[in-house]
Amino acid sequence: MKRARLGRLLGSSVLGLAGRLPLAWGASGWDELNMPRGVTSASKSIYALHMMALWVCVGIAVVVFGVMIWSLIFHRKSRGAVPDVTLTHSTKVEVVWTTVPVLILVGMAIPAARLLVKINNNTDPQVNIRVTGFQWGWRYQYLGTTVSVISKISASSNAASQLHSGIRPTSVPHYLLSVDHQVVVPVGEKVRLLITSIDVIHSWWVPDLGVKRDAIPGYINEASFTIAADRPGTYRGQCTELCGRGHAYMPIVVRAVTPAAYQAWLKKHSSPRARRPRTPRQRP
Amino acid sequence: MAELHQTAAHAEHDHKPHGWRRWVFATNHKDIGTMYLIAAATMFLIGGLAAMAIRAQLFKSGMKLFDPTMFNSLTTMHGLIMIFGAIMPAWVGLANWMIPLQIGAPDMALPRLNNLSFWILPFAFTLMLASFFVPGGAVAGGWTMYPPLMQQFGAAFPMLIFAIHLMGISSILGAINVIVTIMNLRAPGMTLLRMPLFVWTWLITAYLLIAVMPVLAGAVTMQLTDHFFGTSFFNAAGGGDPVLFLHVFWFFGHPEVYILILPAFGIISEIIPTFSRKPLFGYEAMVYATASIAFLSFIVWGHHMFTVGMPVAAQLFFMLSTMLIAVPTGVKVFNWVATMWRGSLSFEPPMLFAVAFLFLFSIGGFSGLMLALVPSDYQYHGTYFVVAHFHYVLVPGAVFAIFGGVYYWLPKWSGRMYDMRLAKWHFWLSVIFVNVLFFPQHFLGLAGMPRRIPDYAPQFTDWNMVSSIGGFIFGASQVLFPYIVIKCIRSGKPIEANSPWDGAHGLEWELPCPAPYHSWQTPPTEAMLAHGAEH
Structure with missing residues (x-):
């Protein structure tokens, strides 16, 4: 619930920025930007899964892009940065950045697999x-x-x-x-x-x-x-x-x-x- | 001995046929590489014009510039031209130019085969483009060519299939040449794990090409026999199975995706260390990650067809195997970031394109991860969300890497420096408007706009307009690129040193600028190799 509210907040701020664009039609702007929640339990669960995946990606992006932007700003030649040419390998770091993604993926795969099985249940139709x-x-x-x-x-x-x-x-x-x-x-x-x-x-x-x-x-x-x-x-x-x-x-x-x-x-x-x-x- | 040297020196300056013979009978890897790059640029322009037409038609709801069938032909041909005509030949062109220079080989191993594999292409492209002008127009069934729809097209149908056969033969010959060259012509001392990443990624790409191009050829040939010889491979009425085509096509199609992007990984791995003035972080991990991506690419094809009604177990398998690709891809991105970390960065045009690649390819990777989750994919499949996803990995991914590669090596090829200020203009216009063009398409897809439609409901107008405006400016700014390259070749400032980039390592930078017509007639010395291997 909290996530969804956060999402709506982000959406409305993006819309606020986009307000200068020719947004003539959209009565409810959020609908123009995101997947509908829908009216079935499947569509609502899919929406939740979609938002979860989106926020996981945003989180990873903040970390990875953050490190990159740090480098782009502070490790510039024009700032007199001296390259650390010995930094070419680190088993510890490499193990971490292989296993952490695996754990994140497992965390995403479990709810996705559950939902997949659930929404493919076509038994007992009326x-x-x-x-x-x-x-x-x-x-x-x-x-x-x-x-x-x-x-x-x-x-x-x-x-x-x-x-x-x-x-x-x-x-x-x-x-x-x-x-x-x-x-x-x-x-x-x-x-x-x-x-x-x-x-x-x-x-x-x-x-x-x-x-x-x-x-x-x-x-x-x-x-x-x-x-x-x-x-x-x-x-x-x-x-x-x-x-x-x-x-x-x-x-x-x-x-x-x-x-x-x-x-x-x-x-x-x-x-x-x-x-x-x-x-x-x-x-x- | 002295005589021998004289002959060698003589050969270096002579034996360069003049006039049309130099190009038609070309066996020199540099000439063939140049021809490949020119062909790729031409097709990029033609495919780009198709894209402009598509974005014009989609400018607003109710726009009727083209008949729906013509629109479908445009999307189909745009896809085929860009994949088979622009990106793939650009990679082969770069491979031709750079692999012999980078491994210390005098030329490609099979120069006449090289000539053949290039000269097949103009015929293939002519045949493909000519299909626009036959009765019924070009094929309008999408680049994926799904039957039974594909069976409904007229004279363009066999033309396209024959063109695909030709392009497939050309690709396979090119791939054989790359593998034979890398395996046999490396300079003494150039061990496999000393090879530059561009050579490594191309070696793996070449194996992918040999593995899957015949699969595509088989799939389209079965369509051909269904159409003309009464077979029923994909015809349900005759006991055939349309879904079989989807499986066979995507068994080709997914490795094809990596054929388009792996050489880009190689180029980025060359550019980032140069302009970070620091060796590539985790060289061996990069090689193994590339190999694992290539392996995984063979077992994920089902993620293109989650809505065709595969058993739940199969959908689960393809979801998990697809998610697994995020691990080696993540390793690559982290290695590039770690290469920049505590480096000494400068932002010449190649580096600008490489940095943009890192950001924007990652965005394409994120949407790819979201698409891998089957329940969500039920909503994303066949919408503009998918269009946004694959354009993010192919345009600011593959195409930006090609631009970066050309801006990186053009001084080596021409012996002259291009206009940096203009190249930076090219970069900033491209990077801003590629996002204006493709980012809103995520919104359109999520809000429910299907792909491959010539007209849409009015609520999709706003973001389509934004996307089209971005598209027009992005498209127009690409005209700068050939202008910059031609201006450089004609009147660029000559380069005295072996390398215009102070941080560059690798055998190609041990040669003078421009690289002599016949290079590495004598193998590089161990000192050169050691200097090059500092990466």
Whole structure:
């Protein structure tokens, strides 16, 4: 907690310096600088691990750069420094600077390994969704139901993204981060994604959920998340594996609702017969 | 005996073919080295123009200078040109010039092979660049060339693969030449553990090249047969496996990273002792650290693919092995710092670039350590955080080391001193704006901007603008570099002494400036070796 507060302090001071820069957009500046904490226990743990690693690196940098800067200032020829040519070897020092890093690394590896095992636990899901990437969009099939959603970039973003569209991106709500049909999930329930692709490799990423997994033809990858019960909302992400011309134009939008609302949504979108998937239309 | 000496003296001044023959039929290591460096500088300029185009397109959200496919071609070609066209040939050029001078050899061991390995390159580059002009444009699947996306490109696809084959052959031939030269042509008394660090790092790099360039050739050839001969190595529909390509590619790709940076470690290890006027701290530890980094580079490739869905045990293995690399890398940095400690430092341009290397390469190392932690990598992977990371290790890392090396040895090559004031301008512009260019990309990646996208959501605009402005000024200031070098060769102040640097040790500084066309026709004396080995 203390660390996070310190981080925010540092962030705000950096922002204060950067305040003269054209920071027209950022409402909350910290979000522009750092990883989001997110809304799942995985994303929060990842954030904590990230901050821990960052501060370890800052600590090492202060020590190493400090010694270097000391040398740069005080061991200059122009200050009349005389080189100590006998200083070429010291077993003691060399043992220390080999073992200390090893200990620091072990200290970082243990929490990282624990978290890795924890967030790769995909057992006992309450909701199963098959996610299929295609050029360029995502298809979501709710397993055990007849509900299927094909999700592509929203018409307004699509229109604004065309060459010579003349539409200002800031005038489009969530430019490049909005879709025609959102994927709906319940909060407080474990959702498992079964991720694949029908053409090239894509990658499904929503930073606030702490989930990024490649969608690979011929493979079914697993990932799961549980959104905190008090955090319903809309969470946005993008494809993160280069997949051709439309790579920047296949956003992901997850709408997290209460379990009751989720059930109602499912019911509304279920059809008595399994709906045939529509063929994805290619971007012109 | 007297006659023999006469012939030797005669040979030293003559036998220098004139006109185009000198270059096309070149077998002299200095001429070939020069050609490599000129080729590298040219490709650096072309790759740099691609980078400027990329930064222009990314100047603000909704910028539409290029079609998305053209943008993808630009990022792809920028990566390939900079790696295979600029940095690798620059290292081979420096190796050609410096290894024979530093080990007391009259030339490279295999001069005609040397000629071949250089002259393959112009054809390879022409083929690669020409692919911009074929129907469908250049390959736009990223320099990593992942299938099945790679299979979607037209005539440019086989052109690129053939170009990679040519560059691979050139690299392997160059590497063989380096190994044979170092193993066989060292002057009497130049034992392995007396060799300068640049020679050591290049020896290890050469083994890496021989080990992994065939792997790359195999990977792209399998793509070629998938495309044209109906095989299904990477085609899931035919029972193949796209992830196999990722494994094979990164088995090449990670050692490749060290191919790009190990010679930089060598150059930094030459420059810092010279301008600290103090021998390198922990010479043997440096050699062993380099060797361990090279060994580890073969068992960490999985860290490029933590999100492809490898088993948890495999992810754990690759995380731990990757973190282990921090130990020998740390040893190297600590040794450089200890070399400066209680030295007598002065800040001529080579030293400025070396000191900047120490700071900025370390920043790249820190982000590398963060990327090694798999859970965090799930968030960083495929974002601008990764772009910032590898540009920190390659630009203020490898490229600054190349600049440092050229500013260090240019007086030896040309016999003239360059304009120090301009070189310092080049340094300060580079070091300031390389940070303006790349540091904000850390923020962009953490805030969620994926790499390789031609357009982005408006909240990423501010830092992209900062980055682009930094990029334009950084790019423009690189024009100083060829200007400084050409001005030096044409009208620099001639150097009388063997070395313009009072703290320099090593056999190359026992030769006159400029180094004679044929050097070390007679091996260096033990006194020279002893003086050189003071480092």
